[in-house]
Amino acid sequence: MxxxxxxxxxxxxxxxxxxxxxxxxxxxxxxxxxxxxxxxxxxxxxxxxxxxxxxxxxxxxxxxxxxxxxxxxxxxxxxxxxxxxxxxxxxxxxxxxxxxxxxxxxxxxxxxxxxxxxxxxxxxxxxxxTKYVTSHLDERGKDEVRLLKRFMKGIGVYGAELKVQGFSGYATELLIIYYGNFRKVLEEASKWKHPIKIELTKPMKIFSEPLIIPDPVDPKRNVTAAVSLKNIATFSIAAKYYLKNPSIEFFFPSKKVEEKVKGDVLILRLNLDEKSSEDIVWGQIKRSVNKIERALKQYGFRVIDVQAWGDTNNITIAVQLESKNIGQYYLNIGPQYYSETIEDFIQKNDNIWVGEDGRLYSIKERKEYDAETIAKKNIVLKVKYNIESYWLQNTEDQQIMKFLRKTPTWLK
Amino acid sequence: MxxxxxxxxxxxxxxxxxxxxxxxxxxxxxxxxxxxxxxxxxxxxxxxxxxxxxxxxxxxxxxxxxxxxxxxxxxxxxxxxxxxxxxxxxxxxxxxxxxxxxxxxxxxxxxxxxxxxxxxxxxxxxxxxTKYVTSHLDERGKDEVRLLKRFMKGIGVYGAELKVQGFSGYATELLIIYYGNFRKVLEEASKWKHPIKIELTKPMKIFSEPLIIPDPVDPKRNVTAAVSLKNIATFSIAAKYYLKNPSIEFFFPSKKVEEKVKGDVLILRLNLDEKSSEDIVWGQIKRSVNKIERALKQYGFRVIDVQAWGDTNNITIAVQLESKNIGQYYLNIGPQYYSETIEDFIQKNDNIWVGEDGRLYSIKERKEYDAETIAKKNIVLKVKYNIESYWLQNTEDQQIMKFLRKTPTWLK
Structure with missing residues (x-):
């Protein structure tokens, strides 16, 4: 087995x-x-x-x-x-x-x-x-925790650090204590729908996170408060697929992947000068990823995906767009013909026409339509860094290949 | 004056x-x-x-x-x-x-x-x-009708034919009979907000059109049933601007216009073989314009404007897009991780990942991403025609220049 x-x-x-x-x-x-x-x-x-x-x-x-x-x-x-x-x-x-x-x-x-x-x-x-876990786990239970940890590592949801936003060791131990064994945890997780409550003890606070495990030694704290919904969802899906078709790939993903570039992919390679704490750097990287995505969407780009990977010094941010060419101009929707604001609209706009719906329309120039510039502007790192950026043509880099493929090898 | x-x-x-x-x-x-x-x-x-x-x-x-x-x-x-x-x-x-x-x-x-x-x-x-109008208009009234007709011609809203969807001669006469003179019509029209009811006689039906003038000789008919909201709005705005700043330009727009190409502009030149009735041809052209716009939007293009002009044999359709490059792939939003449909989604899709919101996403290939092909496919003419199409670089054509400028010369 x-x-x-x-x-x-x-x-x-x-x-x-x-x-x-x-x-x-x-x-x-x-x-x-x-x-x-x-x-x-x-x-x-x-x-x-x-x-x-x-x-x-x-x-x-x-x-x-x-x-x-x-x-x-x-x-x-x-x-x-x-x-x-x-x-x-x-x-x-x-x-x-x-x-x-x-x-x-x-x-x-x-x-x-x-x-x-x-x-x-x-x-x-x-x-x-430590006391709680040692007094609630027997030898077999410890092995079940080991299996769960390795499974979570394999699918990328293990680790309480900000970079991962995954499950802590303590969380895996509590899951085994609550459900009894590895298989049972997967069976339950495969049926999860947030908010998920796992109460080894009654909570002493109302928690708003998607996964709630009140800490048995401090019930006003949620052990899994920092686990992202993405990781909860990934774990639930992986559990479902593992139970249907168990494979070593979940524990030790090893398949080499290959995938062509779909859409336009911007690669930003960051090199951080100073040595900072991982959580501080990754807090800023996560914020940058969100800002880049939001800014690009706001400027009119259709964003497929933005991801970051790396360590504390060398970080790659990959930005995948449906197209980097969104054009210099955009359709601007104005007021109805009977609105008091039409004179203001007409004065401030050019290329104005009346649409079939009785609204005024105009053509406006985008303030910024270069995705690379927008992405770079929205990196919010408080330490000094060098940046190298390019639009991906082809690559041998396994990390980039994984980004392009997306589908985890254990899934399909 | x-x-x-x-x-x-x-x-x-x-x-x-x-x-x-x-x-x-x-x-x-x-x-x-x-x-x-x-x-x-x-x-x-x-x-x-x-x-x-x-x-x-x-x-x-x-x-x-x-x-x-x-x-x-x-x-x-x-x-x-x-x-x-x-x-x-x-x-x-x-x-x-x-x-x-x-x-x-x-x-x-x-x-x-x-x-x-x-x-x-x-x-x-x-x-x-004829009887109604001759018995309600004196000599001065007839001149007021003439002014209104010429004004409407100048701003492009005169003519009951499908190509224009504007005001009929009879409608202009009724407007003058109702409001008294040209200036008064403009004063009232500048304040219009649809539905607009002008009742020389009580309507004998409930009308749903934006401008309602029950026919004094047949009150179950709306004289302005076929006037488009676009033309009503254009007339209202022109009235407002003429009253503020009267100019011959409204009656006889003559300014030559010049404008650069903004976005990507596809020009379709249609040449119809047979001689058909204008209303039949323009019914089909209007339907084609709508279909082209809808199809392009559905395929993911950002459409600025689609317009058609010409006579019954030579027709130009101009399609203005923010960009003709939308990319070959698009972001496909899938179900939440707990949905029953995820297995189906995973089976049918490639490049699948779990988003921060717990949803599955995938990358899909567009069935069609060439705007020219989409535009041509959506022309619904029942007569034989030749078509020539090209992406506009620059032009001397005054009609195309007007399309590019959009803003009527009487407005700004």
Whole structure:
């Protein structure tokens, strides 16, 4: 069976576990006498073999406050590991990434609170998530989570980061806890229609998002608040198609794709100078994609699709139009002949005529009719960047090919 | 004053009248012993100097019926004038056109009925119109009609024929009878907002047309039923602008116009083989213009304007598009992810993706994306014709220049 084959690939071996434990030993020594805990999927036993980032949380009394975490706590941690290969990273507040034997250990300062709903910073809730999951999942359940994670990765809906707007690890764990196993999650998801409510606990707030999973450790929070409707829909469709015709392609899409250019496709290659946090860059990229699409439509272009991909430094935005030639002039619809505004219309317009419907019409010149200029003007990046843009002729680039093909290989 | 100047040009002299009377003498001799009458604007004294077609009606007892008119009556008339320069013409039924000294005399067989509302054929009402107008217009009134006719000719809204869909001579006479004089008609028309009701008599039917003038001699008929909203609106706007700034340009538009090509303009030159009645040809041309516009829009083109001009044999249709390049492919919007139809959509489509709104989208190929082909396919002429078509580059043709300029010279 496919799921067993997949598990063979994604389930870590005892050896994998030992390798990570060895790395953790080093970290444990360094954090000696601090109040620290291993969190995340490694601790919960839901990690995938390929995933090699481990979360270690260092807790401080809640009274020290956020500022203390960001300065004193962080400095203390850095002092303890500064001889190792480390970098600083930023989420809601800064944390340290240490790289040992290609295992990435995130050391995150957090506040020790009494319960999940008392969290002061977003990370304070994490130990309660860990407790909830470990106490609700048995060994088989952990494998079911692994299957669900890999499935979601395969179809591109896994990851809470802004770039993906997908499902978090915790969300996959709650789905398995609620529905029981991977297959059952798919069966239910294949029937989803938003708003979808999955209540392991009664919500303590009215949520407006399409997928609502109130956090069992903090029911005024929706665990899947940031999952986009696009990802919910994609997951639902993939679930339906997998159940009808299971295939490894859902978990590990590998088919090379090929497709010709349909319509006019503008490729914008952005190169960002500074190193910024991924969520900040992708927040701006997502906003740019939306602005480009809206502006092009407003200027009269028929937009087929606008997508962005890449990492934090090299980003491609692809803009697909039915045609880049919309003409320099457009039909302007004016008032009815009996309107008080006709004199104003006649004065301000040229090429005016009366239509069969009794309205005045005129021809107006577009303020802008070059799609490339409009697209470039609507990129809203706050960091410096270089841009290269061209109208696509043909390509070997697999990412562009995927953009042109659109249809996921697991679908058709 | 402008109106006096115009009258000097358009009011026939005694000499003009004598010339026509001389022609009528010849006709009167030929129709000896028949029950005939001079009708039309010459009889009513509302004719313009340049207009040289005279209506002579020959009446038959109403019991003879339509068939008799079309055969026996017509043959009798032809026999009486066959040595003259004549042709046959067709309206609701056939009539004879005789040309004497460049004066065109229409000899129309009609049925003698007791009153206008008893008319069997459309022309039977005519003698009652003549009586009504002559008994309600004095000499000054006749000149006011002349001014109104010339004004309407100048702005292009005069003529009951299908090609124009404008005001008939009788309609202009009724407007002057109702409002008193040319200026007063303009003052009222400048304030029009349809439906407009001008009741010299109570209507005996509920009319749905934008301009309603119940016929005083047959109140279940709307005299202006065939006037298009476009012509009503044009007349109303012209009235407003003339009153603000009177100019000879309204009566005799003479300015040469020049304008560049905006958008993509397709010129279709039609050459009709057979000689058909103008109303029949223009009925088909109007239908073609509408069909071309509708089809182009349906195929995705943005149409600025489609117009036709010409006579009964040589007709030009001009099609102005924002751009002739709409691209070979278009965005196809599919169902929501939870719809039962998604499997069908996925099976039938290619290049499928899930949008941010949870809908499926796909790229489809247009069945037709050549505007020239679409335009040609939608010409619905029942007579044989040759066609020549080209995308306009530049032109010296004043008709095309007017089409490009659109704004009437009297407006701006």
């Amino acid at each position: 496919i799921e067993e084959e997949v598990l063979k690939i994604i389930k870590p071996t005892e050896e994998d576990k030992k390798g990570i434990e060895k790395v953790l030993e080093i970290i444990r020594e360094r954090l000696n006498k601090l109040d620290f805990e291993v969190e995340g999927s490694f601790r919960k036993g839901t990690w995938l073999r390929q995933d090699t980032d481990i979360d270690v949380f260092v807790f401080y009394p809640k009274d020290v406050g956020k500022e203390y975490l960001e300065r004193n706590a962080l400095n203390d941690i850095i002092n303890r590991i500064k001889d190792l290969d480390y970098t600083l990273a930023y989420a809601e507040h800064p944390y340290v990434i240490v790289n040992i034997n290609n295992v990435e250990v995130d050391i995150v300062p957090a506040l020790r609170v009494e319960s999940g709903d008392k969290a002061i910073t977003a990370v304070d809730r994490t130990p309660f998530h | 402008i109106e006096e100047e115009v009258l000097k040009i358009i009011k026939p002299t005694e000499e003009d009248k004598k010339g026509i009377e001389k022609v009528l003498e010849i006709i009167r001799e030929r129709l000896n012993k028949l029950d005939f009458e001079v009708e039309g604007s010459f009889r009513k004294g509302t004719w313009l100097r340049q207009d040289t077609d005279i209506d002579v009606f020959v009446f038959y007892p109403k019991d003879v019926g339509k068939e008799y008119l079309e055969r026996n009556a017509l043959n009798d008339i032809i026999n009486r004038i066959k040595d003259l320069d004549y042709t046959l013409a067709y309206a609701e039924h056939p009539y004879v056109i005789v040309n004497i000294n460049n004066v065109e005399v229409d000899i129309v067989p009609a049925l003698r009925v007791e009153s206008g509302d008893k008319a069997i054929t459309a022309v039977d009402r005519t003698p009652f119109h």
